[in-house]
Amino acid sequence: MSDDLQTLVDRLPGLADGVLVTLQMTLGGAVLAMVVAVVLGFGSRTQSLWVRGPSRVVVEFFRGTSLVVQLFWLFYVLPQFGFKMEALAVAVLALGLNYGAYASEVVRGSIASVPKGQWEAATALNMTWLHKVRRVIFPQAWALMIPMLANLLIQLLKGSALAYYITLQDVNFWTVELRRATADTIFSYTAGLLVYFVIAYLLTWGMNLLEERAKRRLGRGTRPSLREAFGLKPRAMYAPKVPEARGAI
Amino acid sequence: MTTTPGDVPAIEFQDVVKRFGDNTVLDRLNFSVPQGQRITLIGPSGSGKTTILRLLMTLEELSGGLILIDGDPYTHEYKGEKWVAVPERRRRVVRNRVGMVFQQFNLFPNMSVLENIIESPVHVLKKSKDEAVADAERLLDKVGMSEKRDFKTNELSGGQQQRVAIARALAMDPEILLLDEVTSALDPEIVADVLDVLREIADTTDITMLLVTHEMQFAREVSDRVLMFDKGQIVEEADPETMFTNPSHERTQAFLKAVLGG
Ligand SMILES: Nc1ncnc2c1ncn2[C@@H]1O[C@H](COP(=O)(O)OP(=O)(O)OP(=O)(O)O)[C@@H](O)[C@H]1O
Ligand SMILES: [Mg+2]
16 A cells, blocks of 8 residues: 555656646636537527527537547547647537537526516617627526536546546556556546546535625525535625725626 | 607617417518607507517527618628628627616626626626726616625525616616516516606617506506507507507507506
């Protein structure tokens, strides 16, 4: 066991590299997923069949096919058509499209649950469509979608472990290498487990901060939740009665 | 109607038709509102009062006919020998002259009271922020909400929210203000506050107003004319005194009796 620990300590620099790759995929994938989600989420809501149709098809396609197959296809098949991408770019693209398809449903649902009166009031104030969405509708929908997006982000993180199979040296790769070096399956995979858990914990923590902030903007009091009780959430800062500094939009 | 020649009506409905599916709500409705007049629409539930205001605010699309604002066709233009819908960009020009206050207030909860009011003056009318804030503060004062300037909207009571919503509509400097049962969602004891605000606006501005209300006393005080609707048609049209004390039409008599509990 102490040998195992020594091996692990020796491999910490490798872990740092692995975490970096995992984070690059996760955050890159998340940003792309969000862009895809907003485009497809709004696309699925429009009146025009020419926009709505393709949006639905793309969503169903990426939700309906497996992430591994998408990764393999982009990495091994696409080059045969003359498009060769780096492994990291492939991973970000596949994760972004796949989770973007799921997240688009979250965006669509959250947009739909903003009361119709908000759109109408914005029309009565003669706002353009983009203005309504950007300043009125999306900020309200955003508060609703964060918890669900947080779940997807964690799934995306876990999904990123598949990128090991397209040669990326991420946390999963590091775990496999650790097992090779120690020949101790229990030890190395437990170590891998813990690393993913810590990353997931930090991501959840970050998303909770975003949620707090979004809710405070809507003037909704934050109350301690079960997750806070278990320390998975930073202690809620109770919304002070003094309004937020203006211009903090 | 009683427009003096040369004076273009603020609002004119020409053969307006509105259908929801098979349900024809307005069937060739014609009426006009002279500049600066206050018109109250009364009538039983489902008679189409809200629909009229929503059409004016372009929250609904016309099924037929035409609405003119200051003599300009608003949502349609005559092109190639038929009326076609004008693009949103054109509608926005006319829509700037129309404001609306809703029964459910519809303030934006992601903004403070002040931000609610200055949002469109700054981003739609392109006023400077300082000017918009100064105007907003003046309006907040007018509606008695100065102290709540930096509050979130859900920290306000219904009556307070509605007063902010009125200020928000006025901040766009509308020529026409549409008020759809703006006190119906409020507790009885705060209805008076909101009506006071509206009374003051009626007294101190020359905004053309089209209001739907069940507050008959208020309607009687502020309106120049009252239109009684039933099934999307004007049943009777009179000055408020006549309408409320001596209506000639049987359906008006029955309706007022029911509403006033007399
Ligand atoms: N979005 C809609 N879809 C279908 N039918 C509608 C819609 N909006 C209104 N209607 C119908 O149009 C008719 C007129 O409704 P409207 O809301 O204009 O009446 P109103 O005079 O404002 O009534 P109330 O006094 O109850 O507010 C009703 O029969 C209603 O069912
Ligand atoms: Mg109505």
